Amino acid sequence: MVGDSGQKHPASVATLVLGLFNNVRGVHSMKLKTIGAALALSAFAAAPALAQDPVKIGFISTLSGPAGYLGSQILDGFKLALEDGKLGGVPVEIVAEDDGFKPANGRQIADKMLYDEDIKLFTGIVFSNIAGATVPDILDADAIYVSPNAAPSVFAGEGCNENYFVVAWQNDSLHESAGQNANNLGYKRAFVLAPNYQAGKDAITGFKRMFEGEIVGEIYTQLGQTDFAAEMAQIREADPDMVFQFEPGGMGIAFMRQYQQAGLLGEIPMVVSEPSIDGVILDALGDAAIGVHGSSHWVPDFDNEANKAFMEKWEATYDQPVTFYASQGYDTALLIASALEATGGDISDMDAFRAAMRKADFDSVRGDFEFGPNQHPIQDWYSLEVVAGEDGKPMLKTKEVILEDHGDAYSDQCKM
Amino acid sequence: MTLFLEQLLNGLQLGVMLFLMAAGLTLIFGIMGVINLAHGSIYMVGAYVGSWVFLETGSYFLGIPAAIAAAAATGVLIEFFVIRRLYERDHLDQVLATFALILLFNQGVSMVFGLQPLFVATPELLSGSVELLPGLIYPVYRIAIIVSGLAVAVGLYGLINHTRLGMLVRAGSTNREMVRALGVPIGLLYTLVFGLGALLAGFAGFMAGPILAVQVGMGEQILITTFVVVVIGGVGSIRGAFFASLLVGVVDTMLRSYLPGFFREIMVGPEADTLAAGLSSMGIYLLMAIVLLIRPKGLFAASH
Numbered sequence: 061m062v063g064d065s066g067q068k069h070p071a072s073v074a075t076l077v078l079g080l081f082n083n084v085r086g087v088h089s090m091k092l093k094t095i096g097a098a099l100a101l102s103a104f105a106a107a108p109a110l111a112q113d114p115v116k117i118g119f120i121s122t123l124s125g126p127a128g129y130l131g132s133q134i135l136d137g138f139k140l141a142l143e144d145g146k147l148g149g150v151p152v153e154i155v156a157e158d159d160g161f162k163p164a165n166g167r168q169i170a171d172k173m174l175y176d177e178d179i180k181l182f183t184g185i186v187f188s189n190i191a192g193a194t195v196p197d198i199l200d201a202d203a204i205y206v207s208p209n210a211a212p213s214v215f216a217g218e219g220c221n222e223n224y225f226v227v228a229w230q231n232d233s234l235h236e237s238a239g240q241n242a243n244n245l246g247y248k249r250a251f252v253l254a255p256n257y258q259a260g261k262d263a264i265t266g267f268k269r270m271f272e273g274e275i276v277g278e279i280y281t282q283l284g285q286t287d288f289a290a291e292m293a294q295i296r297e298a299d300p301d302m303v304f305q306f307e308p309g310g311m312g313i314a315f316m317r318q319y320q321q322a323g324l325l326g327e328i329p330m331v332v333s334e335p336s337i338d339g340v341i342l343d344a345l346g347d348a349a350i351g352v353h354g355s356s357h358w359v360p361d362f363d364n365e366a367n368k369a370f371m372e373k374w375e376a377t378y379d380q381p382v383t384f385y386a387s388q389g390y391d392t393a394l395l396i397a398s399a400l401e402a403t404g405g406d407i408s409d410m411d412a413f414r415a416a417m418r419k420a421d422f423d424s425v426r427g428d429f430e431f432g433p434n435q436h437p438i439q440d441w442y443s444l445e446v447v448a449g450e451d452g453k454p455m456l457k458t459k460e461v462i463l464e465d466h467g468d469a470y471s472d473q474c475k476m
Numbered sequence: 477m478t479l480f481l482e483q484l485l486n487g488l489q490l491g492v493m494l495f496l497m498a499a500g501l502t503l504i505f506g507i508m509g510v511i512n513l514a515h516g517s518i519y520m521v522g523a524y525v526g527s528w529v530f531l532e533t534g535s536y537f538l539g540i541p542a543a544i545a546a547a548a549a550t551g552v553l554i555e556f557f558v559i560r561r562l563y564e565r566d567h568l569d570q571v572l573a574t575f576a577l578i579l580l581f582n583q584g585v586s587m588v589f590g591l592q593p594l595f596v597a598t599p600e601l602l603s604g605s606v607e608l609l610p611g612l613i614y615p616v617y618r619i620a621i622i623v624s625g626l627a628v629a630v631g632l633y634g635l636i637n638h639t640r641l642g643m644l645v646r647a648g649s650t651n652r653e654m655v656r657a658l659g660v661p662i663g664l665l666y667t668l669v670f671g672l673g674a675l676l677a678g679f680a681g682f683m684a685g686p687i688l689a690v691q692v693g694m695g696e697q698i699l700i701t702t703f704v705v706v707v708i709g710g711v712g713s714i715r716g717a718f719f720a721s722l723l724v725g726v727v728d729t730m731l732r733s734y735l736p737g738f739f740r741e742i743m744v745g746p747e748a749d750t751l752a753a754g755l756s757s758m759g760i761y762l763l764m765a766i767v768l769l770i771r772p773k774g775l776f777a778a779s780h
Contacts, residue, residue, distance in 0.1 A: 128692075280753045289618065290486050291733075293483050294479070297478075317595075321603070
């Protein structure tokens, strides 16, 4: 064996290593935690007459890796809406698992939750590519999926489903607001970048749908890419009026930092949609982010009762910066709570539960909220700018409404 | 032209980073015949410890010794407790054991530092950008990476070709059995080589910190490309690793920057972008396949 291993076969080593790494991120996905069960038990002890099994909510999300904070924020926001382990007075149990940013994992977890744990209500997915692989299985099993984030166009038009609700937005509309914002700011020549996956394509489509100027450069980066030097050089060469980039999570942090290091920040303005300038990215960038233009359906400084309550609870509970992901998790929980309350926690009668969900009878942290015909939100979009806050740290400041009661471009293709 | 030069620099910078990783990996593989998948974890450990020291003390230059010391120590410990038991075993056993190490390190690091990435700024001295040629503005930090990477390459060249240790290393990568038969304490040599490789990986990880995010799993991203470099360069050859690193770095960067434009010339619509993005991410693997077809042992294989 010793003499044998002295003979190296590069080709076979390459195959071995590449094959293995195809699955490397999937393996360390693991069950995170099951919360709420203990609380539900104490409820059982206190009020035996009203005793009922907790409603299990399958929470599949990206909780590790560079984009791990996205899922954690949604989960943290979701948990904030729980009162004594209950949503709408009904005990719930959140079964959270990490998909490790791998579509195959999401699907596997969903199957396990559907068939082994008999879960009928799902939420949590951050990324559209994971939603694309996971959601159809959930819907086929006649379970309900409430999206706190990803909303690819494929599920918004002809592919819509009565069991599929989206609390966040439809992917395109997230970026349509950025396109409109760029028009309002008077930019004529835009350079656009997004990762090469469904939500990235939706982003560029959405931006272009509204943007009236010229696209001078369009790049699809790799999903998970962290070094953007080559892209920076191309942006500089194209010399646009503005850059629109959709790089969620860790990719966005790397992008913004390298944009700054390349000396482009301050030279070429950036107009982005919310995922490229969320609270965590802002925290990581510091002063460098001041002056970036954004657009969003929710900004931490919103002046409504529901949002004030949410922000107060957030600051009292967590010491990390809040992002819109958390607000979406919170709204998702409120929506589920409203439907559980209306049905008394009985999700076996799907028709009644869906009808209760459709009403969207909850106070959203973003103010007005209702569902369109494809069960995606109709809501207002705001422009915002990164400014220096009172404590000197950069913060997101709401400027004005740019799109009012805005739905999405696919809802009229939806036949339910 | 400036764009081309800038992309060339970008390719060079990526290549230099890959070289720091590949140098260690190719030595470990070439001399000990061990496939060390945990090399990426050492890179991560270097990045985390160095960045942590940098964040705590505010001094980037204190971070460097911290990163390389932590990485070298981790490397020596891994060699002593795990790899040493694997020399006589099959490649598959080595892959399994070092893969397990990846999982342990990823989980361990996330327990110590949390799931949130660490963010470090570029040090004051190396921040900003300079105009190298009229119109060619380049970040100072990336220039610093290129310069220090090339310096390490020169240092390694000296070490491998002009010292007694280097002679043993070269001998070991060519004929390990003979080196042992001649009475060289091969165990010590193995530990030293492993530590040296780990040290370089830790240095690379720390330098990558201010550009990329320091995060769990950062090692796997670069490790795959590093293996491609090792295979193209020829297993066990530092010289091969050097040229293959630069080749892979430049080819990868150039494909990413010029392929979409090329496809848009000959095709219309979004298919051009999809095809270009797909092909450019495949590029280095195609390169590897072509090299293996022509030179099955890589470009600069250590002779047997």
